[in-house]
Amino acid sequence: MDSFTRRYLYLLGALLLIVLLVWLAGRDGRVGDLNAQLADDPLLADYPYGFRVLEINNGVATMTSPRSAQVSVMQFLYAAFPALRGRDVQHPEMVAAQERLAALQSRASRLVQAHPEVNRVRWQLDELWLREHGVILQP
Numbered sequence: 001m002d003s004f005t006r007r008y009l010y011l012l013g014a015l016l017l018i019v020l021l022v023w024l025a026g027r028d029g030r031v032g033d034l035n036a037q038l039a040d041d042p043l044l045a046d047y048p049y050g051f052r053v054l055e056i057n058n059g060v061a062t063m064t065s066p067r068s069a070q071v072s073v074m075q076f077l078y079a080a081f082p083a084l085r086g087r088d089v090q091h092p093e094m095v096a097a098q099e100r101l102a103a104l105q106s107r108a109s110r111l112v113q114a115h116p117e118v119n120r121v122r123w124q125l126d127e128l129w130l131r132e133h134g135v136i137l138q139p
Contacts, residue, residue, distance in 0.1 A: 030056050034112055044108060047100075048080040049129065051108035059119035061112045064126035065105065070138060071130060073098055079133040 001009075034053045038044055044051060054062045066076040077097050078085045087094045109121045127137060 030115065030117060034061070034115060034118075037111060038108055041107070041111060044104060044111075047104055049076070049101075049126075051105065052126075053112055054124060056115075056118060059117065060122050061115070061118045061120075062122050062124050063108065063112060064129070065123040066126055066129060067101070068123070068125040070125060071135060073101065075135050076130070077101070079130065079135050 031053050034056075038051055038053070049066050052064045054064060056062075066080070067073045074089060074094075077094065081097060084094060084097060112118055112121055130137060
């Protein structure tokens with residue numbers, strides 16, 4: 001290997017190392033810990049949607065949610081539970097699915113708010129999950 005190639009590879013390696021270090025320094029370990037806690041919770045782990053913490057900023061944890069004013073709970077439930085498609089909103093299975101979603105979202109929020117550096121939760125629509133599951137988002 002000639003000296004130019006060797007220097008080029010050393011420089012490239014150093015740049016990659018710097019990028020890796022900057023990326024690692026920017027990661028928030030609290031977010032990773034909370035997401036691991038959510039993933040390890042037996043009730044949440046058994047659900048087809050995984051609630052996640054995106055960031056913690058000034059005591060506010062931003063978490064993903066599969067529903068909002070933009071996406072009805074029914075759209076989410078039809079995507080998460082294909083067997084419910086075509087069921088009416090008042091059908092007992094639909095009512096039970098809505099209650100379960102509300103209970104699990106509340107549980108995820110309580111688990112995150114139990115962290116000493118989190119005062120409240122702000123929900124953000126999980127557009128990626130919804131698109132991946134065929135839910136068309138309205139602008």
